[in-house]
Amino acid sequence: MALDFNFTEEQRMLEDSVYKWAMAWLEPQMEHAYEIDEMPKDLFKQTGDLGINGIVFEEKYGGAALGYVETLLAYETIARVSNALSMTVGASQTLCFDNFRRNATEEQKLRVLPKSCTGEWIGCLGITEPNAGSDAMGMATKAEKKGDKYIINGSKIFITNGPVADFMVFYAKTDPAAGPKGISTFFFETAEKKAKGQVKFEKIKKWGMRTSPTALVTFEDMELPEENLIGGLNKGVAVLTSGLCTERITLSGCTLGGQRTCLELSLKYAKERVQFGKPIASFQSIQEKLANMYCNYKAGKFLAYSAAAYCDSLTNKAGGKGTDLDRMAAASLLFNGEVGTKTGLDAIQIHGGYGYTTEYAISRHFLDQKLWEIGAGTSEIRRMIIARELMRDDFKSGL
Ligand SMILES: Cc1cc2nc3c(=O)[nH]c(=O)nc-3n(C[C@H](O)[C@H](O)[C@H](O)COP(=O)(O)OP(=O)(O)OC[C@H]3O[C@@H](n4cnc5c(N)ncnc54)[C@H](O)[C@@H]3O)c2cc1C
Structure with missing residues (x-):
């Protein structure tokens, strides 16, 4: 059995360019933008220039013709700085325009998709x-x-x-x-x-x-x-459920990026913050939280990227009721949503009173995480989907 959990050189370059942009352009404006609750102007023009907007779209529409693994990686990387804005990019590009691309006519796609790739148009x-x-x-x-x-x-x-x-x-x-x-x-x-x-x-x-x-x-x-x-008269359910699979997989990146930052910021803080004459990182109850954050992040990452890779391997790259992708997509967001909230809470606890102030980015990362137990179908609904697909007569076990 050949298992390769490494990203390709091209994927590493994508991650690197998105992270550098997010740290240089997004991070400096996030505290104020979060306070006034305004999306940074030109966000979509910026992600368009980075090639994220049409990441899975064919080149003839202005896209990069990459896969859902790359989409997930891009969303995870934006979320290392802003979970919320990663969701906003995903809502436009994956939920709206990618769904449109899978179902519209060629003439309609040629008219609409290039505008979404450049960031001229935002979708919902x-x-x-x-x-x-x-x-x-x-x-x-x-x-x-x-x-x-x-x-x-x-x-x-x-x-x-x-x-x-x-x-x-x-x-x-x-x-x-x-x-x-x-x-x-x-x-x-x-x-x-x-x-x-x-x-x-x-x-x-x-x-x-x-x-x-x-x-x-x-x-x-x-x-x-x-x-x-x-997508055809009265055929909306197939469009909707299939779209929800790619949504749940790629938006798992929002919680993953937030989890990663919660861990990184907590590690840094725990090593720097001294109480009782020692860094708080030397206390076992703090170490336990850090170790749990790490395990959850790594396990969640596997669920999400293996679902994305499976999706990319399918000819139609589509899920929906009765497919293995439905179960995998629901599992990815279920797990990441729940551990994301826990990780956010632990990160605040490690930061003590400072974590409760808005000056520390950790507060935003914590607040944003809770959404992922609700949006794109709640945890309860995801469990129902997973159980339904496990109990399917033709479930052959891809366990
Ligand atoms: C910030 C944000 C962004 C969003 N973005 C979008 C978007 O872009 N587009 C869009 O269409 N929607 C969007 N949503 C909506 C989101 O998908 C819904 O909020 C979600 O599906 C839950 O629906 P509800 O809020 O009506 O909760 P309800 O369905 O009323 O659920 C309330 C509670 O009851 C539970 N429950 C309901 N039915 C069952 C059951 N059968 N068994 C067990 N428990 C059950 C739920 O799990 C939940 O805990 C967004 C939501 C938020 C908060």
């Missing part, structure tokens, strides 16, 4: 609704066919990038009586619809993941031509 994805969170299939947003148009009414909540988005992909019921079999996927450019008053994006205040803008989106008789329906 709308699944969650005020009364349909974990039970996403219970969504109430409706798309009614009138002549050759769809009329959209309803709302979406907690939409990452909503307040700044130029482009949105979302799901709506096209045949409400058919339940999950009556859901379709739509897209639209936001500027024109906002100007006409057909859609509203209202910013939601949060205590964590600040700098990553979140919105309540309301559709009021929003008109869309039929060509803005992608």
